[in-house]
Amino acid sequence: MPKKRKSGGKTGSSKGNFGKVQCVNCGRFVARSKAKAVTRRTNLVDSRMFGELKKSGTIIMGGSTKAYYCISCSIHKRMYAQRAKDERRTD
Template sequence: MPKKRKNRGRKKGDKGREPYLHCDNCGKIMPRSKAVRVTVPYSPVPPDLARELEKQGAIISRYLVTKTYCINCAVFFGIIKVRSREERKKKIPLQQVV
């Protein structure tokens, strides 16, 4: 049976077993090499209040939050795109949209 992807949708290659992760959105269990990780800055202060406080000279800290998504959730949120067969064959890396 032909394979759809040469790497079977994983990044590990021929390394053997690897640990499993949970999707932060749906809770699905997947291998670490199939997971899509996104790091975004997060501020606990609402944006309008942050603007007011910064005008007064306050420093608002932002935290980097790393989320782990399965492929289905990453496609749903638009982090990765569905590509055609010809585009999947190209060797250029994906441009992630965050």
């Protein structure tokens, strides 16, 4: 059977199985190597307060949240763009 993509749509090394993660948007379970991971910074204080505290010289710690999206949702949200058929396989 012809292969659509060299990697089979996965990332990473030659490791066999990856754990499953849940898509934040639709709830589908996908392998971690196939999911799109997005890390975002989270602010603990709101923006107006943040400006005031910054003026007074306060060091504000922020957290970060990691979210996983399945391929269908990441295409829908335009994180990825579809490539033309002849551009897909590169080998």
